[in-house]
Amino acid sequence: MNSASIKLKNVDVVFPVYNASSLSLKNRTLSKITGGIIDRRHDGISLIKGLENIDLNICSGERVGLVGHNGAGKTTLLRILSGIFEPTSGKADIRGSCNSLINIGLGIDPEATGRENILLRGVMMGMKPSEIRRNIDDIIDFTGLGNFIDLPFRTYSTGMQMRLAFAVSTGIRPQVLIMDEWLSTGDEEFRERANQRISEVVNLSEILILASHSHDLLSSNCNRVIWLEHGKIRMDDKSEVVLKAYFGF
Amino acid sequence: MIKQSNNDFLQTEVSKGNRSSLKLGVNDLRGAIREKHIFMTLGWQDVKARYRRSRVGAFWLTINMGVLIAALGIIFGSLFRAPIETFLPSIAIGIIVWGLLSVTVSESCDSFSSAKDTILQVKMPLSIHIIRVAVRNLIIFGHNALIIPIIFIIFVKPIDWISLYALLGLFLLILNITWMSFVLSIVCTRFRDATEIIKNIMQVMFYATPIIWEAEMLPQRISEIILNFNPFYHLITIIRAPLLGQMPTFLNWVIPVSMAIIGWCLALTFFGYYKKRVAYWL
Numbered sequence: 001m002n003s004a005s006i007k008l009k010n011v012d013v014v015f016p017v018y019n020a021s022s023l024s025l026k027n028r029t030l031s032k033i034t035g036g037i038i039d040r041r042h043d044g045i046s047l048i049k050g051l052e053n054i055d056l057n058i059c060s061g062e063r064v065g066l067v068g069h070n071g072a073g074k075t076t077l078l079r080i081l082s083g084i085f086e087p088t089s090g091k092a093d094i095r096g097s098c099n100s101l102i103n104i105g106l107g108i109d110p111e112a113t114g115r116e117n118i119l120l121r122g123v124m125m126g127m128k129p130s131e132i133r134r135n136i137d138d139i140i141d142f143t144g145l146g147n148f149i150d151l152p153f154r155t156y157s158t159g160m161q162m163r164l165a166f167a168v169s170t171g172i173r174p175q176v177l178i179m180d181e182w183l184s185t186g187d188e189e190f191r192e193r194a195n196q197r198i199s200e201v202v203n204l205s206e207i208l209i210l211a212s213h214s215h216d217l218l219s220s221n222c223n224r225v226i227w228l229e230h231g232k233i234r235m236d237d238k239s240e241v242v243l244k245a246y247f248g249f
Numbered sequence: 250m251i252k253q254s255n256n257d258f259l260q261t262e263v264s265k266g267n268r269s270s271l272k273l274g275v276n277d278l279r280g281a282i283r284e285k286h287i288f289m290t291l292g293w294q295d296v297k298a299r300y301r302r303s304r305v306g307a308f309w310l311t312i313n314m315g316v317l318i319a320a321l322g323i324i325f326g327s328l329f330r331a332p333i334e335t336f337l338p339s340i341a342i343g344i345i346v347w348g349l350l351s352v353t354v355s356e357s358c359d360s361f362s363s364a365k366d367t368i369l370q371v372k373m374p375l376s377i378h379i380i381r382v383a384v385r386n387l388i389i390f391g392h393n394a395l396i397i398p399i400i401f402i403i404f405v406k407p408i409d410w411i412s413l414y415a416l417l418g419l420f421l422l423i424l425n426i427t428w429m430s431f432v433l434s435i436v437c438t439r440f441r442d443a444t445e446i447i448k449n450i451m452q453v454m455f456y457a458t459p460i461i462w463e464a465e466m467l468p469q470r471i472s473e474i475i476l477n478f479n480p481f482y483h484l485i486t487i488i489r490a491p492l493l494g495q496m497p498t499f500l501n502w503v504i505p506v507s508m509a510i511i512g513w514c515l516a517l518t519f520f521g522y523y524k525k526r527v528a529y530w531l
Contacts (some may be wrong), residue, residue: 015529016529016530018530023439023440023441023442024440024441024442025436025440025442025443025446026442026446028440079369079528082370082372083372084368084369084370084371084372084528085528085529086525086528098372100370100371102370103366103370106366106367106370106371107366107367109294109298111298111301111302112294112297112298112301116294119290120290120291120294123286123287123290123291124287124291124367124371124373125371126284126371126373128286129286129290
């Protein structure tokens with residue numbers, strides 16, 4: 001397998017923000033036929049610059065933290081890095097399999113049993129059904145749900161739901177791991193195992209991208225931190241340097 | 250722990266500039282077919298999720314459909330004074346096939362907006378979300394189609410060898426509705442009210458296509474205009490006529506075949522050109 005790498009060159013992201021009126025085909029046609037007299041004022045498509053001129057090179061082995069205030073473009077950058085958004089201009093070259101642990105409840109069907117949900121969630125993350133079947137016992141063991149695994153997901157307590165989602169999401173070993181804040185999980189007893197598991201996934205990934213507001217988390221996990229401000233890179237350096245500038249300590 | 254397979258679709262292409270839209274569209278579709286277990290699993294899941302609480306499962310649909318066909322068959326059969334043993338099989342096939350066609354086409358409008366969370370978190374070929382809708386409706390069609398042999402048995406209708414052509418017809422119908430889905434999924438994600446327009450059009454086409462009425466009921470000259478310019482008429486006929494023991498006309502075959510070829514080329518080009526915008530529109 002080739003080693004993972006991320007190269008962004010002059011990446012711009014411009015969001016079109018459509019209002020209800022420009023999302024409407026009827027209004028668009030009407031304003032075309034009537035020469036734009038009707039509704040001209042409301043027909044604005046505002047453009048918002050999400051990211052501007054981002055140059056970034058991340059190589060295998062790097063642990064990159066991402067800081068910035070709300071609205072600085074962290075989520076947008078995470079989506080560019082995981083290949084979900086294609087830059088409006090510039091180039092993004094992302095190599096290696098990628099998994100993002102942002103919303104671990106994704107794809108869960110509350111009516112389906114725990115076992116079915118493991119399959120569903122696993123398939124969505126790119127596992128083959130045969131791989132899942134081979135590993136399903138390990139995953140079930142890890143959740144500690146016992147016989148509950150064959151009951152519908154909606155009958156689980158919140159803690160149990162978290163455990164299941166967590167166990168499947170971390171059952172995969174991606175080359176590029178993307179996290180928006182550290183995954184935190186319910187009860188004391190499970191937390192320790194969960195933390196151990198997550199460190200395992202993090203250690204095995206070639207590249208870690210972690211967006212966070214927590215100084216401790218960033219300084220203990222990252223060797224490089226990028227500070228985003230208004231969609232631009234304000235600072236990109238060793239974690240001690242950037243964290244000191246950003247947090248002030 | 251599972252080593253994540255190094256899927257090609259997870260790799261963003263190095264250079265986009267020199268690739269044609271058609272090629273991008275084709276690549277996306279090929280990526281989806283390589284990962285066919287995704288849309289198969291999700292398609293089945295959709296069907297299960299809808300009927301999980303029902304004791305007879307998806308066959309609940311079959312029962313509903315059976316009641317609808319019986320009612321429409323009796324009402325319109327007596328309105329048109331048509332003999333029930335020929336009218337009912339014809340209307341049954343018509344309604345079941347139309348159900349597959351119209352529901353797939355109108356549901357394809359929501360293929361991206363209903364998969365919004367997935368699209369914004371997991372990178373996978375967008376075609377998967379479109380094909381998932383088609384798979385879900387094919388599964389439902391499979392359940393509904395059970396009504397057809399039942400009706401044939403009730404009316405002791407012999408099955409001809411010609412009926413096998415219906416499979417070819419079904420294949421052509423699927424090819425055609427899927428390319429339509431590819432176009433509509435993009436259009437309806439950008440223009441949210443297009444979904445309503447499409448639903449309206451499908452409603453009108455239901456009456457404009459001989460499903461609850463028969464082509465022979467029209468005066469000759471009008472029927473040529475109304476029917477031959479209606480692509481849905483040909484798509485239904487290539488399935489219904491063989492099952493009823495008649496061979497569809499040459500034109501009935503030519504139109505779906507050429508529509509499929511031209512449609513797929515245009516749809517994949519269109520899809521390839523706009524697919525990178527979809528995530529931004531959601």
